[in-house]
Amino acid sequence: MTEFTPWASLLGGFLIGAASVLLMLLKGRVMGATGILGATVFDRPKGDTAWRVALLLGMISGPAVVALTTGSWPVIEVPVSTTALVIGGLIVGVGVTFGSGCTSGHGVCGMARLSPRSIAATATFMTATFATVFVIRHVIGG
């Protein structure tokens, strides 16, 4: 059981949206975790990687800042096995590469632009996630 947190989630969502807008304002780019991570680790466009590294470092600093301001580290409850993390991670990596994006790129940035591709992608991966969780938790009983 996790607590319903409408206000914290709304605030978090606002910050996510704000960061996306700011990145578009400053660099003209979509705040897509897949694209940013992929470009930094794999594609490495010449002379165009430093800002991505800065962005990633900023993202990773988030929990520490929250810890400093609230006095406690954010909770990461992992209700799945290590095997699930590995298999899930591999599958996500393949999926977001072919799908050209994930929740931040398609779900937030793409849908905010009313992009048909992002709307389709988001509807698809959300449905797939609902179905997968249903099967795992209520059919297989994992």
Place this chain on the structure above:
Amino acid sequence: MQNPAIYLIGLVFGVGITVSGMANPAKVLNFFDVFGTWDPSLAFVMGGALVTAFIGYRVVLKRPAPTFDPQFYVPTSRQLDMPLIAGSVVFGIGWGISGFCPGGALPALGTLNPSVVIFTAALLAGMGLARIVPPRLTFKFPTSKRRPT
């Protein structure tokens, strides 16, 4: 100097992800567990983010160019194709299995939680694997110029 500013943008994103609960796989999976321990919080995350980005983009994209770059890099393709849909199905399955998506996991790395590290390593392995495929299926980095309107 752009990089410190961009670091701060990443920080805003990372704080947002953390505060929203997107970095917590139990909370994420509960959002998708409609017939079980349903936690609707993530709907509020998406809602808050979408409204903010929608309004913000309308303002920003009216400008001739971004601050630190001569052009916007906004994908212009409107074509739905098989890699998009199939990839999204696969992504959803992986998200449902692990409870992590890339945007949620990256800030979570900042907690040094071993599970997040394991997921991220697997994520990178999957991304690398998917790149060793016929070029027409590979993730295309968006380079389309956005024509100022």
